[in-house]
Amino acid sequence: MTIIDRSSTGTDVTLAGVGTPAYDREQRVGFFTDTSVCIGCKACEVACKEWNDVPADGLEFLGRSYDNTGRLSADTWRHVAFVEQPVATPETQAVSGMRWLMSSDVCKHCTSAACLEVCPTGALFRTEFETVVVQQDICNGCGYCVSACPFGVIDQRKGDGRVWKCTLCYDRLRGGQTPACAQACPTQSIQFGPLEQLRERAATRVDALHQQGVADARLYGEDPADGVGGFGAFFLLLDRPEVYGLPPDPVSTTRDLPGMWRMAGAAALGMLGLAAGSLLEGGRRA
Amino acid sequence: MPRAERRMVPDVTPMSYYGQPVLKAPTWKWPIAGYLFTGGLAAGTSLVGASARIRRDRRLASAASAATLCALGASSAFLIEDLGRPSRFHHMLRVVKVTSPMSVGTWIFSLFSALAGASAAAEVGERAGVPERVARPAAAVAQVGSALVAPALATYTAVLVSDTAVPAWHDARRQLPWLFAGSATASGGAMGVVLSAALAPCGGGAFAAGPRRMAVAGALVEVGADEAMHRRLRSINTGDVAKPSVDSAYATGQPRRLARAARACTVGGAAAVALAGRRDRPRTRLIAGAGALSVLSGAALQRFAIFHAGRASAADPVYTVGPQRLRLVPPAGQP
Ligand code: SF4
Numbered sequence: 001m002t003i004i005d006r007s008s009t010g011t012d013v014t015l016a017g018v019g020t021p022a023y024d025r026e027q028r029v030g031f032f033t034d035t036s037v038c039i040g041c042k043a044c045e046v047a048c049k050e051w052n053d054v055p056a057d058g059l060e061f062l063g064r065s066y067d068n069t070g071r072l073s074a075d076t077w078r079h080v081a082f083v084e085q086p087v088a089t090p091e092t093q094a095v096s097g098m099r100w101l102m103s104s105d106v107c108k109h110c111t112s113a114a115c116l117e118v119c120p121t122g123a124l125f126r127t128e129f130e131t132v133v134v135q136q137d138i139c140n141g142c143g144y145c146v147s148a149c150p151f152g153v154i155d156q157r158k159g160d161g162r163v164w165k166c167t168l169c170y171d172r173l174r175g176g177q178t179p180a181c182a183q184a185c186p187t188q189s190i191q192f193g194p195l196e197q198l199r200e201r202a203a204t205r206v207d208a209l210h211q212q213g214v215a216d217a218r219l220y221g222e223d224p225a226d227g228v229g230g231f232g233a234f235f236l237l238l239d240r241p242e243v244y245g246l247p248p249d250p251v252s253t254t255r256d257l258p259g260m261w262r263m264a265g266a267a268a269l270g271m272l273g274l275a276a277g278s279l280l281e282g283g284r285r286a
Numbered sequence: 287m288p289r290a291e292r293r294m295v296p297d298v299t300p301m302s303y304y305g306q307p308v309l310k311a312p313t314w315k316w317p318i319a320g321y322l323f324t325g326g327l328a329a330g331t332s333l334v335g336a337s338a339r340i341r342r343d344r345r346l347a348s349a350a351s352a353a354t355l356c357a358l359g360a361s362s363a364f365l366i367e368d369l370g371r372p373s374r375f376h377h378m379l380r381v382v383k384v385t386s387p388m389s390v391g392t393w394i395f396s397l398f399s400a401l402a403g404a405s406a407a408a409e410v411g412e413r414a415g416v417p418e419r420v421a422r423p424a425a426a427v428a429q430v431g432s433a434l435v436a437p438a439l440a441t442y443t444a445v446l447v448s449d450t451a452v453p454a455w456h457d458a459r460r461q462l463p464w465l466f467a468g469s470a471t472a473s474g475g476a477m478g479v480v481l482s483a484a485l486a487p488c489g490g491g492a493f494a495a496g497p498r499r500m501a502v503a504g505a506l507v508e509v510g511a512d513e514a515m516h517r518r519l520r521s522i523n524t525g526d527v528a529k530p531s532v533d534s535a536y537a538t539g540q541p542r543r544l545a546r547a548a549r550a551c552t553v554g555g556a557a558a559v560a561l562a563g564r565r566d567r568p569r570t571r572l573i574a575g576a577g578a579l580s581v582l583s584g585a586a587l588q589r590f591a592i593f594h595a596g597r598a599s600a601a602d603p604v605y606t607v608g609p610q611r612l613r614l615v616p617p618a619g620q621p
Contacts (some may be wrong), residue, residue: 064304104600120388122381140377144388145314147450152310161370242607247305249610260445260459267463268437278499279337
């Protein structure tokens, strides 16, 4: 077992969580959320709130299956979605029952994280684990990251003014521990570990599901070639991403930034020319 | 492939989870839309001021300098007011980040403000007894310097709003810089006309010829870029029947009303500015001044239209999910 830290008492801290591989500092870690085994118990939501001291987000009755949390927000860093779908018999197309899709959503900790790139204060930063975290003593609540995130994850906290989101339990990672949600998940729907290993495990899992006849099983966000360079927290879904409220082809907005700067530069020169042409033309006083 | 041969059966997979938006609503409130206008106005007005300074029209140069400072004051107030933690506004100054248009913009805004402020300070200094041979060149150099930074101040805001996941902003990224540049140019020219009218120069001939030309040319660019933007947004399909393209964000409610009013004010105002004031008479001055105010309102309304269309496009998952879905599975290639 890899020694990942030394505790204050001098004993070596190792990682011994069930099904959780060891990891080192300087290694990219993340989540693999396998929604095919999610039972919708919301232990992750509760554990996250408890550990991170996230304030209550109100008592809402949304009437959406068993989901009264609704969405990720400044005060919800894990959100379990409940989708109820009618199931039809393939031959007759007649509705023969219902199925439940449950999925625990979280910040994707994007490789190319738009929130971090647009942050003007440097409050959002990339940690040694390659996760994306807000430094609360720096954030001044400009809100740019909120509009930049292609998943609608990060948000401003009412009455506080700063933005908040999942930190992938940065404090626990530094202490060599598993993030609270993954630790609490009773079905290993939320798996934590070095990203490389998680990707391998996910590929095996999706193959197994296909062999069992679950043709709809697909990975979402595991591909480093996608619009955000791959997620640090990716998913196995049983339907199209939009069904779970996830964008099907997210692209980090900053991918187009060089072109935008070039166009703005051209427009700026055009403006200077236009103004000079109209103001300085002719010898008389304006 | 002809339209008729495309996908026949509409995609019935829901666009989102219980119809909820995919994106978060921008936290930016109306002061940001206000800033988009006042920032452009400050930039445009400083160009008028600098040219007046070069042409030794000191009255217009000082008036433009004062107007620039007022627009800057409003801009700072809007920007700071909109922060979640206004007392931490100076945290913007702890880094320089080219990947953040807001960081780049902070530095452009600071540089511009410093130059515009220095120019005004030199003028005040002259009145307070600083020798003319020091104060005048200082005011002129700072004012021309601020005018050289002005186009950056006017156009970075287009990058600021385009560099987001908000469909109506991001998808307009190639047109918005021109729209903002045109709108700021029109605002500056219009402000020049208003100031000239207020200063009432009596000299016969054409009234405020330069600012009038600038206002009209800016308005033309603004309207042209606006048309180009809508054409671009119309070309981004959502696959939805009721809201067929991203441009549908402008089709109803507040964005539609604002966009229409903006167009009417800009076109009407620019026409008045172009036609009136060819001879310097009190009545034509008045008409040109009214036209200029209309151009200014048009520029402000235009920014609010863009602001609200962006909000509308973020609030409806159709604009986020629709184009992404069509990108993954183009209609023609549908199995
Ligand atoms: S999902 Fe959103 S908040 Fe999380 S890292 Fe990506 S851009 Fe940032």
